[in-house]
Amino acid sequence: MTSDDTDAAPRGSTGTAPGPGGGADLHLELPPHGARRTVLAQALREAVRSGRLAGGTRMPPYRALAADLGLARNAVADAYAELVAEGWFTARQGSGTRVAEGAATTAGQPATPAAPATPATPATPATPATPATPAPGGLRHDLLQGKPDPAAFPRGAWSTSARRALAQAPTEAFGPGDPQGRPELRRALAAYLSRARGVRTGPENIVVCSGFANGLRLLASLRPRDWAVEEYGLPFHHGILDAAGVRPHPVPVDEDGARTDHIPARARTLLLTPAHQFPTGARLLPARRAEAVEWARATSALIVEDDYDGEFRYDRKPVGAVQGLDPGHVVYAGSLSKSLSPAVRLGWLVLPDDLVGQVLAAKGQRESWASALDQLALADFIECGAYDRHVRRMRQRYRARRDRLAEALASRVPQVRVTGISAGLHAVVELPPGTEQAALAAARAAGLSLDGLSAYHHPSARTPAREGLVVGYAAPPEAAFGRAVAALAGVVRGVVG
Structure with a gap:
């Protein structure tokens, strides 16, 4: 206590x-x-x-x-x-x-009762691939994916680490610095990632960046034009690849993750979310993990492993990183955006030996480097055990929220499936064909901000998009979470009957 x-x-x-x-x-x-x-x-x-x-x-x-x-x-x-x-x-x-x-x-209660969740008719659908975000002033419940609980940021522990790191920082830490990142942080990350995620690395193979998007931009600037990408993913990441001139080749995704037997022959880079496919939530089968690594070896290709929420596992043992199978052909990428806060702009790339120098050259001018003081604070935060304690605490909190969400939907709308819930900060509520846009319209009317599953389907994918709601359950304030879940259940029930 x-x-x-x-x-x-x-x-x-x-x-x-x-x-x-x-x-x-x-x-x-x-x-x-x-x-x-x-x-x-x-x-x-x-x-x-x-x-x-x-x-x-x-x-x-x-x-x-x-x-x-x-x-x-x-x-x-x-x-x-x-x-x-x-x-x-x-x-x-x-x-x-x-x-x-x-x-x-x-804050305590809505000024006026929320309107009943009345499904829109398919004849007046919302704009496809548009998040169900209410007009300004109408937002009551933020169920967008990818957001941790902002009220849970460990202010006291982070402040302690920041003060201690500042007091102990060597004088040279206040100079121009190293584009690879502070050695204190790279040592702390090497030890933590080895222990917690099964990553095989030393500090010399880690490059600190300002988040996964920054790391993806660096890699996209270096790799050949043809990338294989999972057919479901974050449109923002697709945009980064497009801006770099990458030609994407979507790979089908099923309940066991990416279909690694469908990697196009011309691809030389594969962007993968193996521990928890984004956003469907599937875990990549061990046989497919091995197949992806064998493909990379046989073709001299590279796998970019986005481990965006690897710390949060609820119903199964943690899944180790694919990078541990072959550090010479896999780039492991991580950040603090889910585990701590997107406000702390720090991420990391664990690189094969031959890529370290290339990535450092691509970083260029130091204006794009991550803050040395934040790096020192994070190094202390990890080494003193505060990061582990925070992750364990949030794992319990998010699991409890996941359970409340799943139980409410199972009770009120038993005919729908809720998937992807064994890990992460979001769930997918699967919907019958032709109902997603009606559900988004009803959600908007009920003051819910969330996305449709089809919004994450790559526009170049050959398979038809599945329909559903991608529901983030980490961000809403605790006092409002029950109302948010009840409103969501009402929306889904009204749409599917």
Whole structure:
């Protein structure tokens, strides 16, 4: 149990911000037992809901409130962050933390009841391949894939690592730096990836970049024009390849992952998501993993392995990286966008020996390099065990959300299949042919922001697109998650009957 859970707080304490205009005086009744962050957040919600904290009220700095209430600073900071994420508070640099205007109605409960999820008719479909994002002001539940819980960012642990890394950084770390990345981070990554993902590498084969997209751009600039890509994937990544002049060759995907027996003969690079196919959620069969590696060896080709959410496995043992089968023919790519936060712009490429120099040359001017200070902080964050603890904690949280989503759909709409749920941060709700666009229209009307499965189908693929909803379950605030799931179930039930 952390100090945030055990610090006692006096009943009826008053939080007073120092100085004029420093924030509101608060009288909060905190029960003597329970996690301090939890009870403080609940007390603040009640103060807003009852009208004692009006919209626009400036809150005391979290340090001042922590001192007045006898709480750990992290407990107050985390409670503030939680309420910002839920929409009760707003936070802007230079303006401090304030109660959101209209928070008493919009954050605690909808100002007006959500309209029943009425399916649109197939005669008036939404625009194909367009996310079901409501018009500005209509968004109530963010179910877009690819987003971790922003309120769960480990601010205290990251701050500790950043301070420690800054204090211990060598003087040369504040110079121009190394395009390959800080040696401290490359050593930490080599040890972590070997232990947690089965990657075979040393620090000398790792190049730090600013995320997977940055790494993909570098590789696309170096590789021959013909790439094999899974027929389902992220359109943004397809756009990166298009911009580099790559000629894509979609490979069919089934319930066992990419059909490696369908890799085109002319391809010399294969972009693969073997641990958790994006977005269908399939795991690549061991026989297909071996077949892909044999193809790369026989043709002197390269596999680019996108391990975008390899840390999050729920119902099966972790799947090791394909790179471990043949480090000379596989590039392993990872980032922090799912496991920690997309705001920390750090990723990595684990490269075969002959590609390291080429990628470094392609990086070019140092303006595109990742921040050395963030690299040092991440190195400490990994080495002190904070990254492992965060991943384990989030694995439990996301699994619980996955279970709630699956159970609600199984209970209310038992005729639909929910797939891809053994790992990751999203699920696929399979729909009958001809119903996806109606479901997206109904979702938009119900205030749900999510995507259709067909939006991720490569436009050059020869097989017809399957229909479904790609549902991200990590990002919604905990207080709103039940309403989001209920609204989704209503939409699906209304469409499929």
